[in-house]
Amino acid sequence: MDGTRPGRDELLEIAVEVARQAADTARRMRADGVSGISTKSTATDVVTAADRAVEREAVATLRAARPGDAVLGEEYGGADGTGPGGDAGVRWILDPIDGTVNYLYGLPHYAVSLAAEVDGEVVAGVVRNAVTGDEWTAIRGGGAYRAGERLRSSTETDLGKALVATGFGYDPARRAHQAGVLAELIPHVRDIRRFGVASIDLCLAAEGSVDVYYEKGLNLWDHAAGGLIATESGLRVDGLAGAGPGPDLVIAAPPALFGPLHDHLARLDAAGGP
Ligand code: LIP
DSSP states (O other): OOSSOOOHHHHHHHHHHHHHHHHHHHHHHHHTOOOSOEESSSTTOEEOHHHHHHHHHHHHHHHHHOTTOEEEETTTBTTTSOOSSOTTSEEEEEEEEEOHHHHHHTOSOOEEEEEEEETTEEEEEEEEETTTOOEEEEETTTEEEETTEEOOOOOOOOGGGOEEEEOOOSSHHHHHHHHHHHHHHGGGSSEEEOOSOHHHHHHHHHTTSSSEEEESSOOHHHHHHHHHHHHHTTOEEEOGGGOOSSSSOEEEEOHHHHHHHHHHHHHTTTTOOO
């Protein structure tokens, strides 16, 4: 494998191989207990030795498979010296353990999320729950799958009957703002689910296990792969006012629910606050 321009199938194959290896490492390290705990943006934004080890291992495997590609990882950023897109315009976007707080508490709900981006567009992605082995994949234009089944997202058309997944940041002031938005939104929906893992939340929306998902404050590695999987299952994945999914807000919803949910979130300044 060299700096040649790869096919999407080839990129997905590499992503799945790396995600399975990373998931096994994360799960094995968790069985030995949690070590090397430190914090990042706030006292509750934790990182563990496993987050770092899984990322180093995944980057090494990606390097071996495609030496010229760029890698953007949560723990080491793009510390590989190569530009946004490597020799062939390929960049890998990796969250080694999405749901680190769940990992810390031993909740069986954390994932490896890996996307391949070519010339700035995500074209392949995998999200793998490291404990259950649940694995969601997608290729742009090729659909989204879980266990060989093509995913079809919710067809709900009434926001009042929509089950909503969402999340909260690590900054107390931001959580207060997010809770305020949620308190105003909850009378207008069926109910809320807070699982703690953006990548899996997007995949649950992709398979219709929840109807919609939204969250403020995500990084690219939290939503790159899950966003493609959600899009390929039929959801609209965007921000407010067509801004695109990003740190201000990520919304994933069936076309019929996107407008009503968007308008509530805009009215409630969900992209605003700290
Ligand atoms: C987490 C996200 C989750 C969000 C958390 C955190 P991490 O990512 O997956 O949706 O609510 O605040 O950002 O920190 O576990 O990689």
